[in-house]
Amino acid sequence: MSNEVKTKEKVDMDPKYIITLTVTLFITCVIVAGLLGLVNGVTAGPIAEINQQKTQEAMLAVVADPDNTTFSESPLENTQAMTDAASSAGGTLGDIYEVQVNGEAGGYAVTVSASGSQGTIEMMVGVDASGAVTGVSVINHSETSGIGTKVVGNEPTASGVGVLDQFVGKSAADGTLTVGTNVDAITGATVSTRGITTGVNAALAAVGAMG
Amino acid sequence: MNLGKQFKEGLITNNPVLVQVLGMCSTMAITTSFFNGLGMGISVLVILTLSNVIIAAIRKIIPDKIRIAMFIVVIAGFVTCVDLLIQAFVPALSESLGVFIPLIVVNCIILGRAEAFSYKNGVAASFFDGIFQGIGYTAVLLVMCIIREFLGAGTFGGGILNGGDGIRILPEQFPMGMLTLPVGGFLVLACLIAAMQWALSKSKNKEESK
Numbered sequence: 001m002s003n004e005v006k007t008k009e010k011v012d013m014d015p016k017y018i019i020t021l022t023v024t025l026f027i028t029c030v031i032v033a034g035l036l037g038l039v040n041g042v043t044a045g046p047i048a049e050i051n052q053q054k055t056q057e058a059m060l061a062v063v064a065d066p067d068n069t070t071f072s073e074s075p076l077e078n079t080q081a082m083t084d085a086a087s088s089a090g091g092t093l094g095d096i097y098e099v100q101v102n103g104e105a106g107g108y109a110v111t112v113s114a115s116g117s118q119g120t121i122e123m124m125v126g127v128d129a130s131g132a133v134t135g136v137s138v139i140n141h142s143e144t145s146g147i148g149t150k151v152v153g154n155e156p157t158a159s160g161v162g163v164l165d166q167f168v169g170k171s172a173a174d175g176t177l178t179v180g181t182n183v184d185a186i187t188g189a190t191v192s193t194r195g196i197t198t199g200v201n202a203a204l205a206a207v208g209a210m211g
Numbered sequence: 212m213n214l215g216k217q218f219k220e221g222l223i224t225n226n227p228v229l230v231q232v233l234g235m236c237s238t239m240a241i242t243t244s245f246f247n248g249l250g251m252g253i254s255v256l257v258i259l260t261l262s263n264v265i266i267a268a269i270r271k272i273i274p275d276k277i278r279i280a281m282f283i284v285v286i287a288g289f290v291t292c293v294d295l296l297i298q299a300f301v302p303a304l305s306e307s308l309g310v311f312i313p314l315i316v317v318n319c320i321i322l323g324r325a326e327a328f329s330y331k332n333g334v335a336a337s338f339f340d341g342i343f344q345g346i347g348y349t350a351v352l353l354v355m356c357i358i359r360e361f362l363g364a365g366t367f368g369g370g371i372l373n374g375g376d377g378i379r380i381l382p383e384q385f386p387m388g389m390l391t392l393p394v395g396g397f398l399v400l401a402c403l404i405a406a407m408q409w410a411l412s413k414s415k416n417k418e419e420s421k
Contacts, residue, residue, distance in 0.1 A: 032284055036288060039296065045299075142309075
């Protein structure tokens, strides 16, 4: 038994062989890494541009008057009070951009995320200067295709209003938004609707905490 | 090298999905619209061909003991390249395929062909193996996409035709949304594999009785 182990060790530990293994693997990794660097150099620009454009589009989708609206170039600084307000409402606060309507401060575009039925739903919530919601749009989600995606696609609820559109005009004065009392859910997609509702609550709370 | 035989193997007798039963995860997950299936199929075809060629080219210098590690490094390299290129130039596709592009790294078809074919065969044969196996994979994906999209959403060519909504074949109230869910994927795939096995065993019996 002990003999066997020794012979095995001898083969495995042959330094020349180990060096060959290491060097081959190392060289391959270096070549692959170099190749990736090249590709990344080509694609980094377009990818950043696309992400920027996506954020821009999401922001335009949530304001009342997209034609006359501009946004602050960089997000505002999130204070601890805002982050805490959002998390006590059940969501996670992302970037907040200032909205300017015809050059005047006209509210905020707030990125928040909240959990849906299959994962985190990342959304953009527009809030005007008076603290009322101007629009909700989903940026990223992993809801069930054909069920939760109805919510993301803003399909009408039983009352006939788009599930995302129903938030327009609501503000912190309406109290905490809750599915079933002041928010209608899409049949079969209650959990996804609840996720969006949590996000809107968090966004309103964060804007309220701005002071 | 026998191109005709390799082609037949990739598409039918040794089809990666229906006969080797490899790459199930992606097959099940993304075959909900025609565009997804085509994009995924072509991505896998490109990566499979490239990694097959490279692995066949360096197969003599790959030490046997670390061959799996070498395969994965080569495959992961190509997958990341393709992922970045898709993100940059076909953003719509990267949005709908999401995490399944990076997951091609562990798609068993690619590792399986590296181990079973390109590690033992020449560059040219491996190149064609990659293309034919890739076509076999894409063909199954497309068939599944067409069936699931038709029965599940009632449309054809979703993601490309008719401004991305697909051409409506069934009126909206008929489709069974269930088929676009994972459970529908299992059902459709099971039917396809059963049909394939039936056809294969039938043609085998015929050959034997000759």
